[in-house]
Amino acid sequence: MIAEASPREGLSLDELAELLAAAGNRVVRVDRDRNVVVVAHHVEEY
Amino acid sequence: MARRITDQGLQDSLDATFNVGGTGTPGGAFDPVDAMGVSNFGTLLAGTTSIASAGSKLVKAFDAAPTRNNLTVTCVATFGTGEANFQITTVTLHNDGAAVNTGVYGGVDAQSLTKTSDFSLKITMNVTYANG
Numbered sequence: 243m244i245a246e247a248s249p250r251e252g253l254s255l256d257e258l259a260e261l262l263a264a265a266g267n268r269v270v271r272v273d274r275d276r277n278v279v280v281v282a283h284h285v286e287e288y
Numbered sequence: 289m290a291r292r293i294t295d296q297g298l299q300d301s302l303d304a305t306f307n308v309g310g311t312g313t314p315g316g317a318f319d320p321v322d323a324m325g326v327s328n329f330g331t332l333l334a335g336t337t338s339i340a341s342a343g344s345k346l347v348k349a350f351d352a353a354p355t356r357n358n359l360t361v362t363c364v365a366t367f368g369t370g371e372a373n374f375q376i377t378t379v380t381l382h383n384d385g386a387a388v389n390t391g392v393y394g395g396v397d398a399q400s401l402t403k404t405s406d407f408s409l410k411i412t413m414n415v416t417y418a419n420g
Contacts, residue, residue: 243379243396243414247407250369258407265402278410281401284289 245282246273255279289398293415295334297321297393300383321393323349324365324411325380326372332380332397340389344374349386351410360416367409376401379411 249258255272259279263269270280293301302308304318312318327345339345346367354363363381377399384391394415403409 243399244412245379245399245401246410246412248410250406250408253406261404261406262402265404266400267402268400279407281409282399284291284396 243282243284246278246280248278290332291396292332293394294336294392296337319383321381321383323347323382323386324363325382326367326376327378328375329378332395336392338390338392339380345389346372347382347386347388360414363413365411369405369408372403373405374403376403381413
């Protein structure tokens with residue numbers, strides 16, 4: 243599973259990353275090329 | 289963290305593969321997995337069929353039809369800034385359509401995501417069938 247957060251209008255990527263971390267989310271990485279903050283990235287085997 | 293295909297999901301896969309009951313369309317889809325749920329549902333068990341008991345939940349249709357690369361199917365759903373603004377512990381795949389809590393095919397639990405209106409959340413779920 244990969245979960246990527248995209249900032250609302252008016253919010254920068256860095257601001258979003260700070261908000262996410264403050265809310266207890268795990269910031270996996272900030273992807274500036276795609277303008278997203280990755281908040282979960284797991285490889286699952288069923 | 290449990291990541292599982294539920295018994296219901298496995299049964300659905302068998303039904304689709306073998307056209308059990310003869311209600312499928314040869315060459316066509318059969319009760320496909322078509323939606324993704326986010327919720328604060330607890331542990332996903334083999335017997336889980338619904339996330340209705342979760343206090344917070346939203347089941348949404350995939351952004352587009354899933355794609356497949358060899359043995360891996362990729363499902364994507366995006367939750368907008370005004371949607372699913374709650375603590376997300378469980379992400380599920382469903383085959384009863386959007387806005388319906390039943391038809392749980394499988395998913396992942398024990399996540400720790402807090403969604404707010406400050407962002408939209410795009411979730412990609414890959415399901416890989418192992419050979420051997």
